[in-house]
Amino acid sequence: MKKLITTAAALALTAGMASAEGKLVVYHWFEYIPQELLDKFSEEHDVEVVMDTYDSNEALLASLKAGAIGTYDVAVPGDYMVQIMAQEGLLDTIEDGELANKGNIQPEWADPSFDPGRTHSIPYQWGSTSFAVNRDDFDGPIDTTDILFNPPAALSGKINMLDSQGEVMAMAALHMGIPQCSTDREQLKALNAMLQEAKQHWASFNSDTAKEVLVSGDASVGQIYDGFAAKARQEGANIEYAFPKQGYIVWMDNVVLLKDAPNRENALKFMDFLLEPENIAAVTNYARYVSGVEGVGPFLDPELAKQPESNPPADAGKGVFIEVCDQQTQEVYDQIWTNLKK
Amino acid sequence: MAGGAATGGSSTSDTYAEARTWLLLPAWVTLGILVLAPVAIMLVYSFLTKEFRGGVIWEFSLGAYDQFFCSRGLFGDEPCSIEWTYIQIFWRSIWQAGAATLLSLVIGFPTAYFIATRPPRQRTLWVFLVTIPYWVNLLIRTVSMKFLLRDEGPLNDFLTGIGLLNEPLAIVNTNFAVQLGLFYSYLPFMVLPIYAAVERYNFALSEAASDLYAPRWTVLRRILLPSVKPGIVAGCILVFVPSLGSFLAPDLLGGARNFMIGSLIEEQFKGNAGNWPFGAAASMILLTMVLIILLIFARQQAKAES
Numbered sequence: 001m002k003k004l005i006t007t008a009a010a011l012a013l014t015a016g017m018a019s020a021e022g023k024l025v026v027y028h029w030f031e032y033i034p035q036e037l038l039d040k041f042s043e044e045h046d047v048e049v050v051m052d053t054y055d056s057n058e059a060l061l062a063s064l065k066a067g068a069i070g071t072y073d074v075a076v077p078g079d080y081m082v083q084i085m086a087q088e089g090l091l092d093t094i095e096d097g098e099l100a101n102k103g104n105i106q107p108e109w110a111d112p113s114f115d116p117g118r119t120h121s122i123p124y125q126w127g128s129t130s131f132a133v134n135r136d137d138f139d140g141p142i143d144t145t146d147i148l149f150n151p152p153a154a155l156s157g158k159i160n161m162l163d164s165q166g167e168v169m170a171m172a173a174l175h176m177g178i179p180q181c182s183t184d185r186e187q188l189k190a191l192n193a194m195l196q197e198a199k200q201h202w203a204s205f206n207s208d209t210a211k212e213v214l215v216s217g218d219a220s221v222g223q224i225y226d227g228f229a230a231k232a233r234q235e236g237a238n239i240e241y242a243f244p245k246q247g248y249i250v251w252m253d254n255v256v257l258l259k260d261a262p263n264r265e266n267a268l269k270f271m272d273f274l275l276e277p278e279n280i281a282a283v284t285n286y287a288r289y290v291s292g293v294e295g296v297g298p299f300l301d302p303e304l305a306k307q308p309e310s311n312p313p314a315d316a317g318k319g320v321f322i323e324v325c326d327q328q329t330q331e332v333y334d335q336i337w338t339n340l341k342k
Numbered sequence: 343m344a345g346g347a348a349t350g351g352s353s354t355s356d357t358y359a360e361a362r363t364w365l366l367l368p369a370w371v372t373l374g375i376l377v378l379a380p381v382a383i384m385l386v387y388s389f390l391t392k393e394f395r396g397g398v399i400w401e402f403s404l405g406a407y408d409q410f411f412c413s414r415g416l417f418g419d420e421p422c423s424i425e426w427t428y429i430q431i432f433w434r435s436i437w438q439a440g441a442a443t444l445l446s447l448v449i450g451f452p453t454a455y456f457i458a459t460r461p462p463r464q465r466t467l468w469v470f471l472v473t474i475p476y477w478v479n480l481l482i483r484t485v486s487m488k489f490l491l492r493d494e495g496p497l498n499d500f501l502t503g504i505g506l507l508n509e510p511l512a513i514v515n516t517n518f519a520v521q522l523g524l525f526y527s528y529l530p531f532m533v534l535p536i537y538a539a540v541e542r543y544n545f546a547l548s549e550a551a552s553d554l555y556a557p558r559w560t561v562l563r564r565i566l567l568p569s570v571k572p573g574i575v576a577g578c579i580l581v582f583v584p585s586l587g588s589f590l591a592p593d594l595l596g597g598a599r600n601f602m603i604g605s606l607i608e609e610q611f612k613g614n615a616g617n618w619p620f621g622a623a624a625s626m627i628l629l630t631m632v633l634i635i636l637l638i639f640a641r642q643q644a645k646a647e648s
Contacts, residue, residue: 062612164614205597205598209594218493334615335416342601
């Protein structure tokens with residue numbers, strides 16, 4: 001049913017756009033880019049900007065595969081999803097010299113593992129996923145993943161996990177010190193058993209209200225993104241964002257050029273626009289993450305530099321990206337996830 | 343329908359006999375596009391080969407149904423044994439939906455009876471009152487419900503405040519919260535059909551029974567209940583069926599610790615699994631189950647009438 005609707009909507013959009021010029025169709029996360037920035041682009045380039053939103057990387061992929069490809073010009077997938085979309089043939093290649101501002105990309109983001117040479121994407125925002133602890137409920141050390149998977153009695157039954165297989169599995173791998181896409185049967189069995197045990201301590205799985213349960217006090221511990229934790233703290237929750245010594249998840253959202261983009265020229269203009277420090281800084285100020293562009297400093301909200309969620313302490317573990325497993329391995333992880341939630 | 347009344351003839355369809363095909367066309371087209379075509383797509387997809395990360399390969403496969411009924415171990419290389427995982431998920435959903443239906447019936451029936459026995463002018467007002475909360479979006483109502491039931495919510499504040507409890511009652515993230523949420527979501531679907539049935543009921547029958555020395559309980563059981571049974575059955579079906587596939591209440595109030603049928607199917611399309619044929623197969627199995635339940639009800643109804 002959903003697929004049919006998506007397809008119908010896609011057809012309707014394509015039909016409407018066939019003759020249109022000076023248009024740009026953006027497929028974006030919800031509540032992420034300030035409208036003023038879109039208006040600014042619209043004015044500067046005399047282009048009509050249309051935006052649709054999605055709420056997860058997987059939802060973006062499902063929609064494009066269900067027939068929406070060819071409707072949109074650009075999308076904003078996370079790191080591992082860039083790699084998957086490239087593998088699925090959903091991305092167009094940015095030729096050398098097509099982006100005037102490509103040199104503005106910070107060197108550490110110019111050649112990432114998920115898109116070598118940045119042939120399909122430009123950096124948008126990046127941040128981390130870890131967990132936050134309510135300091136009214138617990139004042140012990142929190143720099144360990146034990147807080148999530150083997151918590152002290154005071155926190156047992158008061159933990160909210162993200163309802164997302166990728167984030168839970170990656171964090172579990174860090175906790176156990178095993179590869180994210182392990183093929184070792186003993187490791188996988190141990191992972192399965194560890195999660196079954198840990199689940200007894202978890203109150204809920206929820207991504208949409210990950211911030212709210214911390215603010216309301218319903219959960220004492222919540223797996224959460226750094227920007228969300230910062231917002232929860234601003235809303236009055238006495239929470240601390242943890243950087244466990246076992247490591248934490250790093251993610252980066254990227255603007256990609258979609259295959260069969262109906263307005264390829266404008267898509268490239270938009271990407272150049274987002275590589276200008278002043279423009280991308282506006283996104284950072286709004287979403288409270290970090291950009292991957294040189295020279296944004298002067299345009300940033302000074303509060304951001306001091307934000308503890310964006311500044312890991314010196315003794316923090318390593319930040320790692322979520323890895324993309326091959327089909328056979330992924331099927332075992334799907335099975336473990338089903339076992340966990342059955 | 344109105345044709346019969348207009349002509350006063352014995353057959354209601356004569357007036358429009360010639361145009362009948364054309365008059366039915368919009369209904370058939372709507373049904374075809376919105377119901378039959380999607381179900382047909384789902385049926386076909388459930389027998390196709392899954393494509394990694396969503397999508398289908400156009401090759402016949404029983405893989406989806408095999409996954410549903412056959413457990414092949416963590417690594418998928420053991421011989422087939424009965425897969426309890428999905429049966430367990432289906433059973434949990436049926437149980438939750440059943441409990442919500444029962445709760446709706448217990449509260450809904452007296453409510454409907456109360457409304458139907460008011461003076462006619464007041465009834466409209468009461469029905470109107472029942473529907474007022476449903477002007478608000480379901481998501482918002484479910485979230486609000488969560489805030490009422492929270493450990494530090496008004497309900498627990500009240501119960502601890504009057505000294506009935508020392509510790510707040512943990513309701514959120516339990517099965518009971520899910521049942522309560524489903525009950526609240528679908529209560530009017532129980533009240534309205536029962537109200538319609540009780541309103542048509544001839545109360546002289548109850549009086550006659552009482553005159554013949556039937557105790558009140560017998561009047562209820564032997565006279566009133568059989569007369570309004572169609573309304574009760576309709577109400578139960580209207581609450582049970584949407585509860586079965588619901589995932590809003592289980593996710594928000596139950597904490598989504600365990601899959602329900604709805605969230606299991608959603609995961610196949612929007613989650614990491616990306617297993618469309620399996621999602622389609624699970625939907626088909628759900629659909630078949632609901633159809634069987636409806637058929638049993640319809641049969642019993644027909645039997646009772648004949």
